[in-house]
Amino acid sequence: SSSTLEPLIDKNFLVIAHRGASKYAPENTMAAFKLAHKMKADMIELDVQLSKDGMPVVFHDAKLDRHSNGKGLVSSFLIDELHQLDAGNWFSIEHKGEKIPSLEQVLKWASGKIMVNIEIKKESVGDLVEGGVEEKVIELVQKTGMEKNVIISSFDYRAIERIKTIEPKVLTGLLYHKKSSSKRGPEKLLRDYRADYFHCSRSEMNKKWRAQLNEFGKRYLIYTVNKKKQMEKWIEMGAYGIFSDKPDLLREVADQY
Numbered sequence: 402s403s404s405t406l407e408p409l410i411d412k413n414f415l416v417i418a419h420r421g422a423s424k425y426a427p428e429n430t431m432a433a434f435k436l437a438h439k440m441k442a443d444m445i446e447l448d449v450q451l452s453k454d455g456m457p458v459v460f461h462d463a464k465l466d467r468h469s470n471g472k473g474l475v476s477s478f479l480i481d482e483l484h485q486l487d488a489g490n491w492f493s494i495e496h497k498g499e500k501i502p503s504l505e506q507v508l509k510w511a512s513g514k515i516m517v518n519i520e521i522k523k524e525s526v527g528d529l530v531e532g533g534v535e536e537k538v539i540e541l542v543q544k545t546g547m548e549k550n551v552i553i554s555s556f557d558y559r560a561i562e563r564i565k566t567i568e569p570k571v572l573t574g575l576l577y578h579k580k581s582s583s584k585r586g587p588e589k590l591l592r593d594y595r596a597d598y599f600h601c602s603r604s605e606m607n608k609k610w611r612a613q614l615n616e617f618g619k620r621y622l623i624y625t626v627n628k629k630k631q632m633e634k635w636i637e638m639g640a641y642g643i644f645s646d647k648p649d650l651l652r653e654v655a656d657q658y
């Protein structure tokens with residue numbers, strides 16, 4: 402299928418709905434993604450891990466307990482079993498009946514409509530490339546014609562490296578993590594894993610790194626920002642994108658620039 406979206410690379414700034422419009426609807430559900438689109442987000446962010454039968458599903462925590470009526474590890478249930486769970490009632494009674502989506506379902510909906518940041522959770526990253534989560538994610542991105550409209554990110558740098566090997570056209574975002582980075586700064590990390598963007602928490606980003614990225618000609622994205630003043634600050638400091646649970650507020654702020 403073909404996409405009517407302008408390629409990701411052509412945007413000046415990305416309003417990214419963190420787990421969808423997760424302040425107003427249960428995170429990582431179709432309700433949260435649809436609302437983000439309605440609020441004019443450029444991109445939705447979602448978390449992906451594998452079901453017991455190896456299907457990419459959209460859920461943040463390793464365990465089902467907090468954000469569904471299931472119990473135990475996501476990876477110990479078949480996709481059909483996960484689809485039977487309720488992922489909305491924990492948030493509010495009005496959202497009872499929301500399901501845990503498969504990645505395929507979200508990408509099919511998003512195609513031609515909104516860009517997607519697919520975060521591959523480290524729980525599902527294995528030792529082998531063949532048949533691994535990276536191959537499965539790329540296959541779905543290709544199937545839905547979303548190659549130019551996704552950023553694939555991970556805290557597990559093996560996944561970042563593998564994505565570029567499997568499909569060099571797809572953009573990747575390296576999620577900074579102090580432990581995995583072993584004192585390397587953004588430039589070295591992006592080079593080492595051939596990543597396109599540096600994704601960083603707002604508390605860890607600093608002046609030195611911003612200057613370094615600027616010089617190196619690479620862009621950074623900041624998570625998670627829900628306050629107006631902070632949104633303004635990061636836009637003024639040149640962030641390429643901001644992840645927010647409140648995409649409506651971020652859209653309003655971004656449109657003023």
Ligand code: G3P
Nearest residue numbers: 446448520554600624644
């Ligand atoms: O991708 C940014 C952010 O989503 C990473 O942290 O825990 O919300 O997945 P987390």
Ligand code: CA
Nearest residue numbers: 446447448520
């Ligand atoms: Ca995430």
